[in-house]
Amino acid sequence: MTDRSLDLGWVRVFDAVGRLGSLTAAGRELGLSQPAVSYIVRALEEQLGTVLLERGHRGSRLSPAGERLHRAASAAVADLDAAARAVRRLRQRPALRLFTDYGFASFWMMPRVARFRVVRPETEVHIIASAAADPGSDEAGDVSVLFGMRTDFGAGAVQLFEECVFPVCSPKFAARHALADDPRRIAGLPLLHLQSTPHPRWFSWRDWFAAAGLDGDPGPGELSLNTYGLVVQAAIADQGIALGWAGLIDGAIADGTLVAVGPPLSRAESGYWVRPGPEPSAAAQDLIDWIVREVRG
Structure with missing residues (x-):
């Protein structure tokens, strides 16, 4: 079970949470509700068996494990967005x-x-x-x-x-x-x-x-x-x-x-x-x- 592949639907959500430091702000950026963002993060924590987001009265911050995962998620989002732009350019006729x-x-x-x-x-x-x-x-x-x-x-x-x-x-x-x-x-x-x-x-x-x-x-x-x-x-x-x-x-x-x-x-x-x-x-x-x-x- 420890090598089970992750469902990658969380990548952009987790990138936004770590970058913005807020479940609410991440939801606003992505067009999701705060409970929906919270549910995705908790489901990811259950898959990994560790805490990724340390929640407190003054907001939330990434745990050490969360910071490591966020670095990978952020790089993946940047690479995927760059690849998507390149693919779209391939479909466009140069002028x-x-x-x-x-x-x-x-x-x-x-x-x-x-x-x-x-x-x-x-x-x-x-x-x-x-x-x-x-x-x-x-x-x-x-x-x-x-x-x-x-x-x-x-x-x-x-x-x-x-x-x-x-x-x-x-x-x-x-x-x-x-x-x-x-x-x-x-x-x-x-x-x-x-x-x-x-x-x-x-x-x-x-x-x-x-x-x-x-x-x-x-x-x-x-x-x-x-x-x-x-x-x-x-x-x-x-x-x-x-x-x-x-x-x-x-x-x-x-x-x-x-x-x-x-x-x-x-x-x-x-x-x-x-x-x-x-x-x-x-x-x-x-x-x-x-x-x-x-x-x-």
């Missing part, structure tokens, strides 16, 4: 936060995110898009895809696309204005602008006009829009000509929704870069590796 701008999120990531689920089906990707997504952003995602110059990024960043823009519009708009015959007619047509700071980090229409040797004022006209998605939608809707970013609008060019109507302008030191967050996980590195593979084909 990655990808921080980027609206253009990359809408035109590159969203059409492809289902492919990443095939590679890592247990991982969710939460895309956090912001108009203020630049290399100096305080937002700390697990992975960031940002636009900027090579000097804006540390050694851990990988360039995805170099900056390359060219005029695009709908096929109907191009045909109506005979842009295939003479791209220089762009100078006299409505231009679609992406709103920016006075010193934008990306190419503007002024940059393209200068490179193409065109006269005229390509400053913001009647349609100046605050996200690149709206700029592209306006071009698709025959509202004017937009600067198309290679890497973002490739799909629209491939399916004929938009057509290129002028020469490209590029610079190798600028473009989109992917970089890990401050504490990259294995899942984050998998996402980075997958993005790089997708870009490089």
Whole structure:
């Protein structure tokens, strides 16, 4: 009988009694009545054949035997709770936060995110898009895809696309204005602008006009829009000509929704870069590796 295994239902109760030094307080913490806690302790004492709790007028305290058992019960409760948390985490799908701008999120990531689920089906990707997504952003995602110059990024960043823009519009708009015959007619047509700071980090229409040797004022006209998605939608809707970013609008060019109507302008030191967050996980590195593979084909 001395080696009979104990019923372990008492472990959490006895841990609470020893930790709180009160049957009443232990019952309150565990949602039990004081008599129920007292009954469990007495049943345990009967199983062990010794006093575990010395009861007095001013409360109760553990006996030497009770202190020894409490140390084991407390350690067991801590280990079991830690194991339970680990098991629950195994059931939860890990989530990655990808921080980027609206253009990359809408035109590159969203059409492809289902492919990443095939590679890592247990991982969710939460895309956090912001108009203020630049290399100096305080937002700390697990992975960031940002636009900027090579000097804006540390050694851990990988360039995805170099900056390359060219005029695009709908096929109907191009045909109506005979842009295939003479791209220089762009100078006299409505231009679609992406709103920016006075010193934008990306190419503007002024940059393209200068490179193409065109006269005229390509400053913001009647349609100046605050996200690149709206700029592209306006071009698709025959509202004017937009600067198309290679890497973002490739799909629209491939399916004929938009057509290129002028020469490209590029610079190798600028473009989109992917970089890990401050504490990259294995899942984050998998996402980075997958993005790089997708870009490089």
